[in-house]
Amino acid sequence: MSTLTVDxxxxxxxxxxxxxxxxxxxxxxxxLLHLPDAExxxxxxxxxxxxxxxxxxxxxxxxxVETIGDALMVQHYIAEVHExxxxxxxSISDSITANxxxxxxxxxxxxxxxxxxxxxxxxxxxxxSAIDESMAFFxxxxxxxxxxxxxxxxxxxxxxxxxxxxxxxxxxxxxLAK
Numbered sequence: 794m795s796t797l798t799v800d801x802x803x804x805x806x807x808x809x810x811x812x813x814x815x816x817x818x819x820x821x822x823x824x825l826l827h828l829p830d831a832e833x834x835x836x837x838x839x840x841x842x843x844x845x846x847x848x849x850x851x852x853x854x855x856x857x858v859e860t861i862g863d864a865l866m867v868q869h870y871i872a873e874v875h876e877x878x879x880x881x882x883x884s885i886s887d888s889i890t891a892n893x894x895x896x897x898x899x900x901x902x903x904x905x906x907x908x909x910x911x912x913x914x915x916x917x918x919x920x921x922s923a924i925d926e927s928m929a930f931f932x933x934x935x936x937x938x939x940x941x942x943x944x945x946x947x948x949x950x951x952x953x954x955x956x957x958x959x960x961x962x963x964x965x966x967x968x969l970a971k
Contacts, residue, residue, distance in 0.1 A: 801923040804949035809916045810961035814968040816913040822875035826853045836959035862948025865889040879904040895930035898922040917957040
């Protein structure tokens, strides 16, 4: 029996940047899950607020508020993986636009890999997907998935290109301050 699936990807964006510190000193999960609000705001003009909490069952959670394109995003990232060199966060995020409010699924993976004894490469990967609620929202607004995808891809790439080098510098500052 075969099943048909619809690719609901709205955006896929990966940007990398160099951290001038040895990988052994970088703990990306600790950085992200203890990121002060002001430092989050310094990493992008689109970052509004960030805080950390836990889910009811005790899993680490990062709450981020930012604009991506014309959408105000309220993200409730739950840490599915939180290790020194990789942090995978998943959120059913609120997306608020002039046309109304909906939700999208966002998977956010931050990682580092060794380049040499003094540097490593930070990767910031974002995968946004439509869920049933967002598909209904697009239909009600007369927006095709293709048009939604096109707009979100541009906005996500633009946002990621700004924040990733700033995240790398923030990680670097934290490592070098120790």
